[in-house]
Amino acid sequence: LAQATCACSVLTKWLRGNAGGPANCLTSLLCSFECDEKMLVNREVSDREFKVASSEMDSSPDRGMALLKVDPESSGAMYSRSRSFVGSRDQHRVRDCFVLYLFMVVFVTLAFACGAALDRYVLNGQLLKHKRPNRTTEAAIIWNSTSFSMTRTTITTTTRRATNTTTTNTATTTTTTSVAIATQTLTPMHKVNALKTRLQELEVCNGFPKLDITPRFPWQVSEEDEHTCYRNVINQYRLGSDPLLPRQIESGRSWCWVALKEFGCHSTLFGTDRPHLSWEEMQSNAAWILPGPQTGRANYHPLLEPQVCDRKQFGKPRVWSSMEWHMAWVWFSKCVTVYVLNLKSNVERWTAMKKNLLQLDIKHHRVWGVDMRETDALFDAKTEGLIPEAYNFTRSEARAMSTGQAMGGIKGTVGCAAGHFRAQAMAFKEAKTPIAIVFEDDVKPERDFVPRLWSLVHEELPCDWQVVSLRSMCPFGRCVSQHLTRVQPDVNEPKDRCRHGVNYGMQGVMYRTKDLPDVRRLWQATVFNDTEPHCLDVDVALAALSDSINFYAVPFVQYPGFLQELRQGSSRFEINQNTTLES
Numbered sequence: 001l002a003q004a005t006c007a008c009s010v011l012t013k014w015l016r017g018n019a020g021g022p023a024n025c026l027t028s029l030l031c032s033f034e035c036d037e038k039m040l041v042n043r044e045v046s047d048r049e050f051k052v053a054s055s056e057m058d059s060s061p062d063r064g065m066a067l068l069k070v071d072p073e074s075s076g077a078m079y080s081r082s083r084s085f086v087g088s089r090d091q092h093r094v095r096d097c098f099v100l101y102l103f104m105v106v107f108v109t110l111a112f113a114c115g116a117a118l119d120r121y122v123l124n125g126q127l128l129k130h131k132r133p134n135r136t137t138e139a140a141i142i143w144n145s146t147s148f149s150m151t152r153t154t155i156t157t158t159t160r161r162a163t164n165t166t167t168t169n170t171a172t173t174t175t176t177t178s179v180a181i182a183t184q185t186l187t188p189m190h191k192v193n194a195l196k197t198r199l200q201e202l203e204v205c206n207g208f209p210k211l212d213i214t215p216r217f218p219w220q221v222s223e224e225d226e227h228t229c230y231r232n233v234i235n236q237y238r239l240g241s242d243p244l245l246p247r248q249i250e251s252g253r254s255w256c257w258v259a260l261k262e263f264g265c266h267s268t269l270f271g272t273d274r275p276h277l278s279w280e281e282m283q284s285n286a287a288w289i290l291p292g293p294q295t296g297r298a299n300y301h302p303l304l305e306p307q308v309c310d311r312k313q314f315g316k317p318r319v320w321s322s323m324e325w326h327m328a329w330v331w332f333s334k335c336v337t338v339y340v341l342n343l344k345s346n347v348e349r350w351t352a353m354k355k356n357l358l359q360l361d362i363k364h365h366r367v368w369g370v371d372m373r374e375t376d377a378l379f380d381a382k383t384e385g386l387i388p389e390a391y392n393f394t395r396s397e398a399r400a401m402s403t404g405q406a407m408g409g410i411k412g413t414v415g416c417a418a419g420h421f422r423a424q425a426m427a428f429k430e431a432k433t434p435i436a437i438v439f440e441d442d443v444k445p446e447r448d449f450v451p452r453l454w455s456l457v458h459e460e461l462p463c464d465w466q467v468v469s470l471r472s473m474c475p476f477g478r479c480v481s482q483h484l485t486r487v488q489p490d491v492n493e494p495k496d497r498c499r500h501g502v503n504y505g506m507q508g509v510m511y512r513t514k515d516l517p518d519v520r521r522l523w524q525a526t527v528f529n530d531t532e533p534h535c536l537d538v539d540v541a542l543a544a545l546s547d548s549i550n551f552y553a554v555p556f557v558q559y560p561g562f563l564q565e566l567r568q569g570s571s572r573f574e575i576n577q578n579t580t581l582e583s
Helices: 002-019 021-030 037-042 047-057 089-127 157-165 171-181 188-201 223-238 255-268 279-285 322-335 347-359 377-384 393-400 411-430 449-459 513-527 538-544 571-576
Strands: 078-080 083-085 137-144 149-156 336-342 365-368 435-440 443-445 467-472 477-481 484-487 508-512 551-555 563-565
Touching: 223 255, 255 279, 322 336, 322 449, 336 347, 336 411, 347 443, 365 411, 377 411, 393 411, 411 435, 411 508, 411 513, 411 538, 411 571, 435 443, 435 513, 467 484, 467 538, 467 563, 508 513, 513 538
Parallel strands: 336 365, 336 435, 467 551
Antiparallel strands: 078 083, 137 149, 435 508, 443 563, 467 508, 477 484, 484 551
């Protein structure tokens, strides 16, 4: 404080020297002090000293000027307007810090208190309104993952005691016991686990609501057009080798839809280079067998809302930022396990597939395919649980080679199906991730496969999904986003042919790991039905089950899309040409 007084002296001398006579009178009134000249010469005045002196000099003149004095005996006590501030300079610094920052401490304390109260009484109450059970009542909390809510059920102790003492083996006893087990009160750890599960769900989908998928016909056309389509299709069937096909009855089916599938889509799948065509383009290619376009006639829409996803340009690569690449790889490493299905005899295919995946730094696991040409292959597959014990291969093959089915041999098809079920079983048993992808050995993932998949899952994939085909030909259903269709069963086709003809493609399939047991059980029972051999095509069977399994697909029209097919021929087709296998 003595140094602040000297600062006032310096300011006063400057005014006297530069402002003339009026300044002398003013400064005489402003300051009255004593100061050691050595102190003024040998040291610099701090900003704080100038601040203190200036604040006192700015006092109102009509109230009287502040009188600043230095009292050596009290370590620089300052007297101002009859108020005394006694203490050392360090003590005044502590006081100033306390005054300036006290309100900040109070604010932070109140913020923490409000946050704790909000979490305790508001957020916690929304997630779980739980009361401690008393002696006569126990509360059971049931987690509803679809609506992210809690449902409370209350059961009395008397009911539980009666349930536990019941010894009769009836449905009522079983049901009551199951409910009694579920009535244990959730602890805070259960709440944490429930929230953790919900957060993990967000890693595998984007939160779209569940879609209502109802089997449908693709369109409504006039009877005249349907009769024209029927006549044209039957004439083409007469040129084929199956004598039963031309004798199919006209009623009960949309023959224009049959014509479009057969001669617009199926005819493009067997060439050396499969074109990526939209349904609109395939309709143009099949115009020779379909009724000509006329006013009032409906366009055919196998995919509802085709403008959303049935476009070739939607498969073009996207420019990914370095941050997106990083986030995609972190997610992929955490959430996805990759498997490759390959026959032991197809060494060249495995070598090529392994090279492609290593170039993309994708870790993968090899799954042995099932080769039905090997000795005891059928027995071993049944023992492993890949094929149901009750499946009769001989009956199924006879049915497949009968008129009206026209499938030929099925050994390759049976082995292909069993191999996919082996990959599913391995994924559920060994994968520690919520997503598993199974590749066949004749595909090559695109260079940006990882960020494409990350974007698809986080931006487009609905949360009810169970299976996703990354490459689906002749898609049928509804476009739900730019890169996804929700597959629907084609009820236009007879059930004994497994609704055959749409959504081909198992080259790359993504599974939700936790749902694999339920999906596999229903799928396997449908595939190995010896009275419906067309269901041996696993992609066909899955499409037929799409009203029971939440099945989505990336349409093949999008180029290059997620995968490229390596034209190496079909192992399944080659094996189908071999001799039949005795059951």
